Amino acid sequence: MKYMKKFKLILSSILLTSIMSCSSDDNTTTTPATGSIDPGNDPNFIIVANSESSTLPTFNRKVIVFGVDIYAASGVEDAKLLHAANIMAQYLDNDEDGVVDNQLVVDKMIENKALLYMWKTESDHPSDVPAGREGQDLGADETVPAWHTNGHTGRFDASLEEVWHIINFAGHAKAYPTVFGFGAGSELANAMDIARGGHFITIPNPYPSAAWYTYDDATCEYADCMTIEYMYWAMSSILGAQENRLSDIGHEWKPNTNALMQTTDVAMYALLTDPQYKFPTVLPDGTYKH
Numbered sequence: 001m002k003y004m005k006k007f008k009l010i011l012s013s014i015l016l017t018s019i020m021s022c023s024s025d026d027n028t029t030t031t032p033a034t035g036s037i038d039p040g041n042d043p044n045f046i047i048v049a050n051s052e053s054s055t056l057p058t059f060n061r062k063v064i065v066f067g068v069d070i071y072a073a074s075g076v077e078d079a080k081l082l083h084a085a086n087i088m089a090q091y092l093d094n095d096e097d098g099v100v101d102n103q104l105v106v107d108k109m110i111e112n113k114a115l116l117y118m119w120k121t122e123s124d125h126p127s128d129v130p131a132g133r134e135g136q137d138l139g140a141d142e143t144v145p146a147w148h149t150n151g152h153t154g155r156f157d158a159s160l161e162e163v164w165h166i167i168n169f170a171g172h173a174k175a176y177p178t179v180f181g182f183g184a185g186s187e188l189a190n191a192m193d194i195a196r197g198g199h200f201i202t203i204p205n206p207y208p209s210a211a212w213y214t215y216d217d218a219t220c221e222y223a224d225c226m227t228i229e230y231m232y233w234a235m236s237s238i239l240g241a242q243e244n245r246l247s248d249i250g251h252e253w254k255p256n257t258n259a260l261m262q263t264t265d266v267a268m269y270a271l272l273t274d275p276q277y278k279f280p281t282v283l284p285d286g287t288y289k290h
Contacts, residue, residue, distance in 0.1 A: 042082045044086075044089065044290060045063045045082055045085045047061050047072075047081060047082070048063070050062060050071070058073045058119075058124045059072065059073050059074075060073070061081070063082065063084075063085040065085050065088045065089050066092055066106050067109070068088065068092075068109050068110065068115070069114075069116070070085055070115070070116045070117075070118065071116070071117045072118045072140075073117075073118060073120050073124035073140075074120075075121060075124070075140065076119070076140040077140060080140045080143045080145070081118060083143060083145045083159060084116065084118060084138060084163060085288075086284070086287060087163045087286050088163045088167070089288040090282075090285070090288050091163060091164060091167055092105075092106060092167065094281060094282055094284075096289050098290040101278040101280075102175075102277065104175045105167065105172055105175050106171065107175075108174035108175045109166075109170045109171045109174075111174070112133075112174060113132060113133035114134050114166055114169075115134070115136075116135065116137070116138055116162065117135055117136075117137055118137075118139070119140065120139075125137070134169060135166065136169070138159055138162040138163070142155075142157075142158035143158060143159045144158070144159075145157065152243065152244050157286075160284065161232050161236070164232050164236070165228055165232060168228055168232075169224075169228060172231075176277070179271070180231070182223045182228060183227075184199065184201075186227075187267075188227055188231060188268075189222075189223075189227055190267070191265070191267040191271060192226065192230045194267055195211065195212055195213035195230065195265055195268065196208075196211050196214070197211035198211075200222070203215075203216050203218055203220075212254040212264055213230055213233065213252070213253055214251065214252055215229055215230075215253075216252075233252075233253045234265060234269070235272055235279065237257060237261050238272055239281075240257070240283050241283055242257070
């Protein structure tokens, strides 16, 4: 399925204009910075022009969420950019009190210069981006705000996946490397080995019959890709995002509800509900209300 493309990590050094936005230590919404463009109707986030268009000519604006950059190519709709910003804000501040739930995770994202970049066409993807940042892409056409208001049916909103990926990679894995690191031996990887029916560096053909995580993309390596996809499936199932989707995802992931996670993937459920890590307990819907 299109939204379940292989997780892609890029390194870049994108020195773009800063903006005024919500911060983790200030419960007020600031005024637009110089150079801001159509802010839409969002009360929390300001869309600001990219002043260094010669560096990334197709990415003409961005929004900052708790210090994390979300860039958009020129063809990306403002509503899609703001939706992604709201999804990220709800993941990071799940109780929507204006303060991030796990400051260490956000600190690591900022330290690693995390970014999300939204594209409209394949030509938008940067071909020669300077090193220095960690990022994840999100397609505008796979960002579907309406999915959250139509009973979680229809085309899935991929922002729930791609935003979560960058939070995991640049945040959780760096904040808790022995627990959520993507290499073999972390608690995350150990739980995944149970879910796959064994420790497999290459894709088994077939997977053991008892496995419930059976991703079979041969380009998806054990570390980074396989583990981060697993973390997404598990968390989104706990939050209820996959409840109506078993017919679409069953070939790859089976415990698609919170109840099934509790009884099937016991190790991962324990990790993702451990209060010390302050994971979200409510599925983001793109309406951050702080």
